Amino acid sequence: MDLFDTIALPPENAENLLQGLNPQQAEAVRHADGPLLILAGAGSGKTRVITHRIAWLISRGGVRPSAILAITFTNKAAAEMKSRVEELVGPESQYMWIGTFHSMMIRILRRFADRVGYERSFAIIDTDDQQKVVKNCLAELNLPEKTFAPKAVHSAISSAKNDLVGVEEYARLAGNDYRLGKIAAVYRLYQERLRKSNSMDFDDVLYESVRLFKENPDVLSEYQERFRYILVDEYQDTNHAQYQLVHLLSARHRNLCVVGDDDQSIYSFRGANIQNILDFEKDFKGCKVIKLEQNYRSTGNVLDAANAVIRCNKGRKAKKLWTSEGAGEPITFLRAENHSEEGRYIAGEISRMVTRPGSCQRYRDMAILYRLNALSRNLEAALREHGIPYRIFGGMRFYDRKEIKDVIAYLRLILIPSDDLSFDRIIQVPKRGIGETTVEQVVAIAAREGLSRLDVCARAAHYPELARPAARLQQFAEMIDRLRDKLMINDLGFAEYIEYVENESGLIQEIIDQREKSRENDPVDRIENLKELLSDAVEFENGRRQLREMAESGELAPEDRDLLTDDLFSVLSSFIERAALYSEMDEDRENQDYVRLLTIHSAKGLEFGTVFLIGAEEGLFPGYRANESEAAIEEERRLAYVAITRAKRKLYITTARSRLVFGQTQSMPVSRFVRDIPDQLIEEIGGSRLGDNRLGGYSDEGGFGYAHGRSGDLPGRVTQTPAARFAGTPSVSFPGAPAAGRPVSAAPAATSATRAAEPMDLRKGDQVRHAKFGLGRITSLEPVAGDAIVVIEFQSGETKRLMARMAKLEKI
DNA sequence: CCTGTTAATTTTTTT
DNA sequence: AATTAACAGG
Numbered sequence: 099m100d101l102f103d104t105i106a107l108p109p110e111n112a113e114n115l116l117q118g119l120n121p122q123q124a125e126a127v128r129h130a131d132g133p134l135l136i137l138a139g140a141g142s143g144k145t146r147v148i149t150h151r152i153a154w155l156i157s158r159g160g161v162r163p164s165a166i167l168a169i170t171f172t173n174k175a176a177a178e179m180k181s182r183v184e185e186l187v188g189p190e191s192q193y194m195w196i197g198t199f200h201s202m203m204i205r206i207l208r209r210f211a212d213r214v215g216y217e218r219s220f221a222i223i224d225t226d227d228q229q230k231v232v233k234n235c236l237a238e239l240n241l242p243e244k245t246f247a248p249k250a251v252h253s254a255i256s257s258a259k260n261d262l263v264g265v266e267e268y269a270r271l272a273g274n275d276y277r278l279g280k281i282a283a284v285y286r287l288y289q290e291r292l293r294k295s296n297s298m299d300f301d302d303v304l305y306e307s308v309r310l311f312k313e314n315p316d317v318l319s320e321y322q323e324r325f326r327y328i329l330v331d332e333y334q335d336t337n338h339a340q341y342q343l344v345h346l347l348s349a350r351h352r353n354l355c356v357v358g359d360d361d362q363s364i365y366s367f368r369g370a371n372i373q374n375i376l377d378f379e380k381d382f383k384g385c386k387v388i389k390l391e392q393n394y395r396s397t398g399n400v401l402d403a404a405n406a407v408i409r410c411n412k413g414r415k416a417k418k419l420w421t422s423e424g425a426g427e428p429i430t431f432l433r434a435e436n437h438s439e440e441g442r443y444i445a446g447e448i449s450r451m452v453t454r455p456g457s458c459q460r461y462r463d464m465a466i467l468y469r470l471n472a473l474s475r476n477l478e479a480a481l482r483e484h485g486i487p488y489r490i491f492g493g494m495r496f497y498d499r500k501e502i503k504d505v506i507a508y509l510r511l512i513l514i515p516s517d518d519l520s521f522d523r524i525i526q527v528p529k530r531g532i533g534e535t536t537v538e539q540v541v542a543i544a545a546r547e548g549l550s551r552l553d554v555c556a557r558a559a560h561y562p563e564l565a566r567p568a569a570r571l572q573q574f575a576e577m578i579d580r581l582r583d584k585l586m587i588n589d590l591g592f593a594e595y596i597e598y599v600e601n602e603s604g605l606i607q608e609i610i611d612q613r614e615k616s617r618e619n620d621p622v623d624r625i626e627n628l629k630e631l632l633s634d635a636v637e638f639e640n641g642r643r644q645l646r647e648m649a650e651s652g653e654l655a656p657e658d659r660d661l662l663t664d665d666l667f668s669v670l671s672s673f674i675e676r677a678a679l680y681s682e683m684d685e686d687r688e689n690q691d692y693v694r695l696l697t698i699h700s701a702k703g704l705e706f707g708t709v710f711l712i713g714a715e716e717g718l719f720p721g722y723r724a725n726e727s728e729a730a731i732e733e734e735r736r737l738a739y740v741a742i743t744r745a746k747r748k749l750y751i752t753t754a755r756s757r758l759v760f761g762q763t764q765s766m767p768v769s770r771f772v773r774d775i776p777d778q779l780i781e782e783i784g785g786s787r788l789g790d791n792r793l794g795g796y797s798d799e800g801g802f803g804y805a806h807g808r809s810g811d812l813p814g815r816v817t818q819t820p821a822a823r824f825a826g827t828p829s830v831s832f833p834g835a836p837a838a839g840r841p842v843s844a845a846p847a848a849t850s851a852t853r854a855a856e857p858m859d860l861r862k863g864d865q866v867r868h869a870k871f872g873l874g875r876i877t878s879l880e881p882v883a884g885d886a887i888v889v890i891e892f893q894s895g896e897t898k899r900l901m902a903r904m905a906k907l908e909k910i
Numbered sequence: 911c912c913t914g915t916t917a918a919t920t921t922t923t924t925t
Numbered sequence: 926a927a928t929t930a931a932c933a934g935g
Contacts, residue, residue: 172924200925222925300925335924367922470921475926492923533911679925699922721921737922760920761926 115150115157115186119143126388127151130159133348133385134355135378139419140404140743141395141705144357148329149179151355152194153186155327163193164655165326167347170198171335173680175703179331192648195325199340200300201679203307205657206321207298213314214306219671221297221510222678226498227519228252228299235287241280255285259301260337260369262308265289295518304339311346322350333358333378337369345381354382360414364699364737366729376415393419393743395705397426400749403775404742410774411732419743431772432752433785440754441480443783444710447750448693449484451708461487463707465694467741469719473712474695487692492700497677501609501624502631505596506677508603509670512582516550525551528608530574536567552578577602588666592673593635595666600628601904610887610899625901629883638673698741709745712752715766717759738771753787860888860902865910871898873910 116124123143126136127150138144152168155161170176176197184191195202204222211218223231232252236243258268265286272278292298298306311318328348330336333356336344348354356378363372379385393401401419408414434440444466451459466477466488474490481488496502504527507520514520525540526532543561544551554561556575558568581599584590590598600606609624646661660668694706713719720734742749757766768787780787860866864876874892879902886902 198925224925225923303925365923368924472920472926529912531911535911697922699924723921733922758926 115154119147119150120392122388122390122392123147123150126390127154129355129386129388131351131353133352133378133382135375135382135385135387136355136357136390137387137415137417138357138359138390139393139417140359140362140740141393142390142419143392143394144331144390145179145182147390148331148357149182149186152183152191152329156187156191161327163187163190164195165324166194166329167202167325167327168194168196168329168331169202169344170196170331172703173198173201175331176201189648198679199343200303203303203343204675204679206317207303207306207310209657210310210314210317213317214310215293216298216306217296219296219514221295221514221517221519222303222675223292223297223299223519224498224678225300226503227297228256230522231288231291231519232284235284235291238287239280239283241284246277246280246284251281251284254281255288256299256301257369258285259305260339262305262339262342264305295516296514297517297519301339304337304343308339308342308346311343318346319350321347326351327353328355330354330356331358334360334363334372334375335365335370336374337371338374341371341374352382361408361411361417361736362702362740364702364733364740366733372413376413389417391417391419393421395746396421396743397423397747399425399427399429399779400742400745400747403429403749403779404739406776406779407735407742407771407774408739411735413732427748428781429749429751429775429779431780431782431787432750433768433782433787434752434754435784436756437476437754437758438480440712440752441477442483444477444712444750444752445480445484445486447710448481448486459707460691461693462689462691464710465696465701465704465706465708465744466710466712467696467698467701467744468712469698469721469737470713471697473718477695477712481693488695489690489692491694491696496627496630497680499624499627501605501627502677504605505600505603505628505631506674508578508581508599508605509596510674511552511578512585512599513667513670513674515552515578515582518544518551521551524603525555525574528604530604531570532567532574536564536571539563540571585666585670590666591636592639592666592669593632595670596635597632600631601901606901606904610901623882625885625887626883629885635673638676639669642669642672698737701744702740705744705746707746708748708750709741710750710752711741713757714751714753714769714772715757716769717764717766718757719769719771735771738769755785860886860907860909866890867908867910868892868898868900868905871896874898 116127119127120143123146126134126147129151136144136147138147148168152166155166156163168176168179170179180191180194180196183194183196207214207216208218208220211220229248229252232248232255233243236246236248236251258264263271265282268285269279269282272282292302311321325347328344330344335358344354344356356375358375360372360375363370363375366372379387396404398421401421402425405418432440432443434443448461448464451457451464452461466474468474471493474493478488478490497506504524507523510517510520511524522537525537539561540551540554540558543549543564544554547554549557552575554564555571556579558564558571558575561568564571581602584598585595606625606628609628642661643664646664649658649661660672698711719738720731724730724734751772753768753772754766756763758764759766772787775787860876860879862876862879865873866876867873868890871890871892872894874890876888877891877897878889880887887899888902888905888907889897889899890905890907891897
């Protein structure tokens with residue numbers, strides 16, 4: 099075809115793209131037109147193939163970068179792919195579309211929002227909000243949460259959307275079934291609510307995209323035409339809606355390349371359909387299939403173990419990973435007495451490996467993987483005791499933290515006064531003398547009058563039933579108005595504006611006050627998180643500026659026109675959108691030297707020299723819930739396969755005979771997956787993985803002799819390293835020291851937002867003047883996040899706790 | 911209206 | 926064990 103019209107790079111340069119690739123990889127890179135399925139086993143150089151293929155299309159095939167669409171599942175994967183392609187083809191790669199399903203479809207949906215009945219400025223709501231809306235709907239329909247668990251109802255709605263089953267069809271399918279009928283009613287109300295507040299949840303983004311394309315042939319046609327080449331990574335994790343999107347978009351040119359590994363499909367619980375990859379050959383008759391089976395990551399033993407485990411699954415494409423590497427070290431299996439012994443052993447092994455004379459092992463090349471987040475807790479004590487720097491991933495995401503979500507809700511309500519969801523979140527935060535009954539009345543009036551809840555507050559005096567709290571409600575509405583005016587005046591930097599909101603809203607003061615009361619030092623310092631949000635805002639503003647400069651110098655996709663404006667309003671709008679789509683994993687700076695603790699799910703796609711897989715016990719892994727179905731066990735087995743194949747050189751698998759599960763000490767048998775690993779690959783410590791599955795937590799073996807390590811049995815010795823404070827209390831010297839709370843994003847706390855204030859040399863005992871409270875004396879000073887909380891006794895007799903910078907203190 | 915108490919409830923995760 | 930929701934009392 100017209101593939102080789104233009105040659106953008108010298109041919110010899112293009113040929114370089116094939117260098118160092120094995121025949122299958124090279125074939126995948128060179129494949130010209132038509133559907134292509136790449137079955138890429140773990141560690142088979144998948145990312146390399148995708149990036150080289152894109153580069154090949156551009157430099158050798160003369161394909162315009164803007165005609166290429168590459169879809170990944172995470173922002174992190176997208177960012178990595180982007181930078182690796184850029185290395186290969188240079189700056190023109192910026193015109194490619196690389197992103198997640200959601201980020202790309204949101205761009206398209208904003209452009210055509212009116213076609214699916216939304217305002218262009220629609221908001222994306224997160225899981226928390228979704229749950230809340232479901233609860234509200236249940237309450238309104240008088241359905242007891244006892245029989246209709248919000249979580250279950252929400253997940254039913256979510257899967258319906260993922261399967262492209264709309265409200266009407268769901269109701270039809272429910273038929274006369276009482277329960278399904280009620281869920282259908284919740285579904286209907288839920289959608290109504292979201293639409294009224296101009297919000298979409300994550301599932302809607304996909305559902306509405308499919309609808310947009312199906313109902314608007316002109317729109318579909320434009321994008322079909324534009325994307326001549328489409329690549330989808332992690333195809334085994336696509337759900338039905340994503341499958342439809344890919345099929346719709348690629349129907350014109352049929353240049354669809356999907357990459358995946360059915361053995362690594364571990365997201366069925368969120369709608370991923372493994373059948374999508376298994377059936378690709380049926381969907382695209384005559385497609386090219388390329389298997390990448392040579393593994394470049396792991397040693398022979400690790401790979402053999404992985405193969406042995408996954409072999410037990412039925413319903414998978416036949417393949418077998420191999421390596422030209424040697425067998426390497428045996429896998430070490432530990433049968434510990436309990437979790438503390440397990441932790442001590444691991445910590446001992448880590449410090450032994452790192453501190454051994456001449457060792458080139460680094461903390462950063464090690465990871466501890468587990469099935470459940472709860473298991474990470476046990477390890478912390480042991481790691482800290484040994485002075486091992488570590489970082490726990492997962493659990494709470496930064497943007498999911500309460501204090502962050504509160505600020506975001508303020509910002510959203512400022513932007514969109516009709517955002518009732520945000521209103522609900524912050525009307526009582528901080529406490530302002532508005533209680534449950536008042537809120538209920540406001541909600542009722544808003545519904546009756548067809549006004550937004552904020553509007554009702556502003557006009558509270560008009561309603562007799564709100565007579566008593568009217569002043570407070572109006573005050574709240576006025577504050578939001580004031581903040582909006584400030585936004586429109588546009589005289590602050592972006593981060594400065596957010597800081598302004600954090601203070602004016604009273605959120606900061608509220609945290610200070612609460613801290614006074616419970617004076618337990620929060621392990622997660624909420625003030626520090628709020629400061630961190632400011633650093634993020636600075637970074638965001640800078641990134642956006644760069645992007646705009648790039649965009650101005652070249653062609654601009656219609657979806658990106660809003661980049662041209664840089665007033666506070668539009669910067670804030672896109673910042674809020676990013677907050678909904680952004681997770682902490684996205685910002686793991688890889689060169690930091692610490693051990694990583696993560697779930698197996700979040701370890702997918704990563705690799706480590708040494709991997710510790712902990713808690714390999716029946717009931718935990720596979721989880722007790724998996725026993726209900728064969729399919730669930732198979733998914734757990736794939737999870738085990740993913741875990742094992744993360745290891746490059748050395749794999750440890752550890753178990754405890756007894757463990758605290760849900761506050762109860764239980765006796766834990768060895769996981770069936772471990773028993774599938776052949777004897778010759780494994781070295782056992784502390785007991786056999788085969789026998790010894792008797793019940794009863796007590797064992798008379800009395801621990802174990804460490805086969806190769808001494809440090810484990812020296813619990814008394816504490817090595818102090820600076821890194822130990824990664825998980826400990828943040829220590830910040832005031833003024834001007836960087837925050838230590840989140841080591842990964844060690845952006846200095848002195849952002850442009852906070853730089854305005856000079857570093858003050860305040861001390862306990864200093865006399866100060868405050869604009870409002872007058873003269874006073876500092877009775878205590880606690881550094882926090884490059885600022886400080888000061889307690890001041892004023893001459894009036896009052897004692898106040900304030901943020902030093904915001905208080906604008908004058909030293910006397 | 912707010913705050914302190916008891917009772918109940920537990921995968922995995924991204925977007 | 927630990928977090929979180931419902932509930933009673935100031």
